[in-house]
Amino acid sequence: MTHETDRSDTAVKVTFNGLILNVVLTIFKFIAGIFGNSSAMIADAVHSFSDFVTDMVVIVGLRAAGKPADDNHQYGHGKIETLCAAFVGIALVFIGLEILVNGLSKILLVLHGENLEQPGMIALAAAVASILVKEGLYRYTLKAANAIKSDAMIANAWHHRSDALSSVGTMVGIGGAIILGGKWVVLDPLAAVILSFVIFKVAFDISYKNINELAEAALDAEVVEDIVNTIISTEGVRDFHKLKTRKIGTNIATDVHIQVDKNLSLIEAHNICNEVENRLRSKYGKESILYIHCEPDM
Template sequence: MQKRATIVSSSVATILVIVKLIVGIISGSVAVLASAIDSGLDLAVSLFNYFAVTNAEKPASEKFNYGLGKVEAIAAVIEGVIITMSGLFIGYKAIMKIIHPEPITHLDASIGVMLLSIVMTGALVAYLNHVAKVTQNMVIKSDALHYKTDLLSNGAILISLAVIYFTDFFMVDAILGILIAIYIIYSAYELIHEGILMLLDVALEDEIVEKIKEVIVSEPGITDYHWLKTRKAGSDYFVDVHLVFNPEMSLLEAHRIGDNVEEKIKVIDPKADWLINIHLDPYDDSEINVEETGQFAGSSSK
């Protein structure tokens, strides 16, 4: 499903690049031309996303023991940087238009192509949001957000062309170009931020961590826990925790309880691929381990 989504977005971007570029050059509209360039970057990003999704889906191997889920984070960072660069270029073109104003021609064609762009992009955003919701794939989420910014900017461009059509106020084209550039750069920040956090092994959302703790403390037979650590790579959620049991409890029973905890944690988000590592302790050795290793002790029940 993820691969099909990237193919669909690449196809839509290709059509829009060709149509917008032709009309943008003929009309002289910096907003339409900027939109064409943005669609060209959309195409490059969608092609890259196809590569990212294909590799992220590969299973763990002898060389990559934890899989390639972080390819999604790398793709998000790269996509965010590309979006930022496109925003800077659009801003530059808009400023140049203010310094050297030029009239816009072929307004009918420009308005028509922006209407076509809004319809196609709107349908694509709805489709990508559906795929992202089903798969929880970060690359598809990034792509959906990217095209959502396109949808909003296309709507703004259409309004500016309508203003020019009825009032001949050509400067609105350049002014709107600057506003679009600022919005595009702002929208890219979220992609870059989320991708970098994943690359730095940020913990799972607080809500999910709290649910994990609830599962542990509510499980009969567990007297304590420590060294609870979480992270994610794409749709893979990693959980490490030490569970403390009564020393007299058999290893078989402790292992059974640990399995119950694993299964209950997986129910928290059935769409995620959980990789849970549970260590069974007959007593709380968290302070000893911290003193010996100097490592972060993770969340604890204390």
């Protein structure tokens, strides 16, 4: 089993476990929202359903990304995972927007003298259960994502946390409505509006990073600097130019022209290229995609 296949299997297993819990949680929220007379909990259930959709997208993407390189995809399928992570980030934008608009509309209703329906205890219990389950899924998914360095899974972990955060607002609103009653029902939409901006921030960070990768952005300045130091500190390398960097899935990709003593034999020059390559692979992984062109130093 290849490294990429093993990595893909781990990612799919973790994401599938999250999907199953999302399905159970979504059904429970819908039931609690209907029988607990809570429009906030029904909206929260819709949010959980969106997690189910993105889980499916991530599973399909990770399966595809785990396939080895072939004649049509000679650099592998890593970009599919990046595309899925970008999709999750964009989905978070729309979810945050939905929560914001829904919260503001309820606040306007209260300001115009209308009363929102007081929810039941089952809705509060569902909100508490949602926070615990979704925060647990966030930690479980993020731990696995960091272990296998999966941007798609990191994005999905934050999607879990966004659901937990929205459920905090739901819990505060429902709890305030039950305990205080009357106009205090406005606590629910007010908390939702505040939390929507937290979701927007997470969505921006995830989307920007992964869309940048799809646009073939260079690696972070710190990584590029380290690559440069690795190249120029290799014995036999006199200079370099035309360095290009990017990321393909979880792997770095570099193109560089190194300059060596023009009096070296072809074998000696080739050995210097191999040394540069080996040093970079030892730092950035065996799956790194490296193209090193050797030129005489004139």
